[in-house]
Amino acid sequence: MTSVKRTELSMFDGRQIFYYDSVSVDRIAVDKRPFEERPLPGEMRQDLLTGEWIAMASHRQTRAFLPPKEFCPLCPTLTDFGTEIADSTFEVVVFENRSPSFAAPSVALPKEVVQSSGRCDVVVFSDKHEGSFGTLPLTQMRTVLAAWIDRTRAISQLSYVEQVFIFENRGEEVGVTLNHPHGQIYSYPFVTPRTEKMLAVAKEHYQKTHKPLITSIIEREIKDEVRIIAQNEHWIAYVPFAARYPFEIHVAPKKFVPDFAELSEDVADTFPVLAKEVLQRLDGVFGIEMAYIAAWHQAPVRQGRDLLGLHWQITSIRRAPGKLKYLAGSESAMGAFIMDLKPEQSAQQLRDVKL
Numbered sequence: 001m002t003s004v005k006r007t008e009l010s011m012f013d014g015r016q017i018f019y020y021d022s023v024s025v026d027r028i029a030v031d032k033r034p035f036e037e038r039p040l041p042g043e044m045r046q047d048l049l050t051g052e053w054i055a056m057a058s059h060r061q062t063r064a065f066l067p068p069k070e071f072c073p074l075c076p077t078l079t080d081f082g083t084e085i086a087d088s089t090f091e092v093v094v095f096e097n098r099s100p101s102f103a104a105p106s107v108a109l110p111k112e113v114v115q116s117s118g119r120c121d122v123v124v125f126s127d128k129h130e131g132s133f134g135t136l137p138l139t140q141m142r143t144v145l146a147a148w149i150d151r152t153r154a155i156s157q158l159s160y161v162e163q164v165f166i167f168e169n170r171g172e173e174v175g176v177t178l179n180h181p182h183g184q185i186y187s188y189p190f191v192t193p194r195t196e197k198m199l200a201v202a203k204e205h206y207q208k209t210h211k212p213l214i215t216s217i218i219e220r221e222i223k224d225e226v227r228i229i230a231q232n233e234h235w236i237a238y239v240p241f242a243a244r245y246p247f248e249i250h251v252a253p254k255k256f257v258p259d260f261a262e263l264s265e266d267v268a269d270t271f272p273v274l275a276k277e278v279l280q281r282l283d284g285v286f287g288i289e290m291a292y293i294a295a296w297h298q299a300p301v302r303q304g305r306d307l308l309g310l311h312w313q314i315t316s317i318r319r320a321p322g323k324l325k326y327l328a329g330s331e332s333a334m335g336a337f338i339m340d341l342k343p344e345q346s347a348q349q350l351r352d353v354k355l
């Protein structure tokens, strides 16, 4: 890893916690909360009609929902209230989710149950309670990137993980239950339905052209020009040709790379400036904080490594001030999207934002 230092410590219930620091500090804070047994992993069931896996995470119903700042579990520990992070200051922290949808396999569960094996991590972007990825200082964004890279490499080594999914949700409209700036890492024991589909399309494309699909897509975006929002030496941001949401932005490295594990330091170094610009443009469209889902697509751990390229998909469900795009009949039941705005128009709106 670059100059970012990682310190691994243990939480009160045995979960792992990693501190990532761009300056050298000794992390020794002890989690003083009384020991508690960790919940067993849940089960997975296969949808009999589609073959898709559904994780049954009913134990998650009791998790914290929008607590006030003084009871925020992602803030540093400053009072007698022990948060998830025992230290009184930190830069970026990653720890295992306390109520995970996927967890390490357990021998305690009966054999007939298909376990939701995998892992769920929380990535805390800052020790400040307000903000989101795009409002972090550039150096801090780079530290988050270092954490994503380091965790993708480590989790990819777990025998029961097939795919590592890194994402950030912002805004209560998209189901955020904690306002503190953070993201998550879902590590699945299967390849997700959307990724399966993308792999199939990319495979067909590769057989015809001997090129990864994302490489051809970027070539087309550069040629068409009209949907590009921003770019620099190593990254390009554009509204995809057939966007599904009024404000959907894809950001990809110009040179194909399957995942964070293989992202080079110099390409990573140029990401924060572009990411900040893109997120500022998104907020600038209506002059309000846009609720969004920022999702990192990565190649699965053990297949399609030369087919699926790393890229960042930001989708906002807001289509106008005071108006959200709901997934209605066609989208929810059939998976067939109806888009209210031409992608070229939304790219123009994003480009026109004065920064």
Ligand SMILES: [Zn+2]
Pocket (backbone or CB within 6 Å): 069, 072, 073, 074, 075, 128, 129, 180
């Ligand atoms: Zn907080």
